Amino acid sequence: MTRRIVSIGECMIEMSGGEDRSYRLGYAGDTLNSAWYLRALLGKDWSVDYVTALGEDRYSDDIRAFLKDNGIGTGHIKAIANRRPGLYMIHQEKGDRHFTYWRDTSAAKLLADDKKALSDAVEGAELVYFSGITLAILAPRARGRLLGAIVKARDNGARIAFDTNLRPALWSSPRVMAGVLTAAASLCDIVLPTHSDEAPLFGDKTVDDTADRYLELGVEEVVVKDGSNEALIATAHERVRVAPPPGAKVVDATGAGDSFNGAYLSARLNGKSLREAAEAAHRTAGIVIGHKGALVDPKLVQ
Ligand SMILES: O=C(O)C(=O)C[C@H](O)[C@H](O)COP(=O)(O)O
Secondary structure (H helix, E strand, O other), rough: EEEEEEEEEEEEEEEEHHHOOOOOEEEHHHHHHHHHHHHHEEEEEOEEEEOEEEOOOHHHHHHHHHHHHHHEEOOOOOOOOOOEEEEEEEEEEEEEEEEEEOOEEEHHOOOOOOOHHHHHHHHHOOOOEEEEHHHOOOOOHHHHHHHHHHHHHHHOOOEEEEEEEOOOOHHOOHHHHHHHHHHHHOOOOOOOHHHHHHHHHHOOOHHHHHHHHOOOOOOOOEEOOOOOOOOEOOOOOOOEEEEOOOOOOOOOOOHHHHHHHHHHHHHHHHOHHHHHHHHHHHHHHHHHOOOOOOOOOHHOOO
16 A cells, blocks of 8 residues: 655745856755655655645646656645745855745745645645745644644644744744744654754754754654754654764755755655664765755655
């Protein structure tokens, strides 16, 4: 029987490159990026579905075709007339990637407007994945509907994985961001935060502080990413620290965290240990940052 993963969020048009003002068009978004690497790394006994909302324009059609061509399920993607996908541009500065967004009126903001459609979308999933960006783009009532569907999926046996993925620009205030993300994390089994993003908001001094904050909420497995430093994987019984392999060449760090998550979760679903999963995750992220844009050819990471 096919085992099912559902990832929920926003896929945007991505413009990467930008040298000489020429750009490469791609499609990406944190939850799609993780779904992409889950799809690349898991066998055919798994189905990976992406849940979002798109428009009826040529780029929305192309995104659907792109996902289908790459084995990602599109059956639960809502089509919304008169809305289009959001867009973001990547630029490099001080060794890191920065994003500029045009997404205020994107179709994906309406992805949680239909309660029944949401609960149908997550039905039978073994793993449901979403992020702080998924929550950030939704209106407060839609956020409530999404979290309601997540709780129901969990009650029905799904494991829930969540990357807090802080994007202050998408939230009305740091206080709201901190409150919503903490509440959402408390509903999850696996939380995958990034220490350097969390530290200024929550006052974490170390990766252990970040892990402890989520463990205290009742999260079973906390995967703290820390850029080129060791990642910390923490449970109530175990703490594992795993450094990335040396010598990675950074062309564009976009998608490092998302690909880490996808590879980590696929390894865990395949029964690997915390350490093995983190090693696989670093390996995948190390390949992704050697390329422009968030998504690399699946063959490169297999
Ligand atoms: O910012 C957003 O809303 C996006 O979804 C755009 C990007 O594709 C991911 O954010 C990349 O994520 P990193 O793995 O943190 O580099």
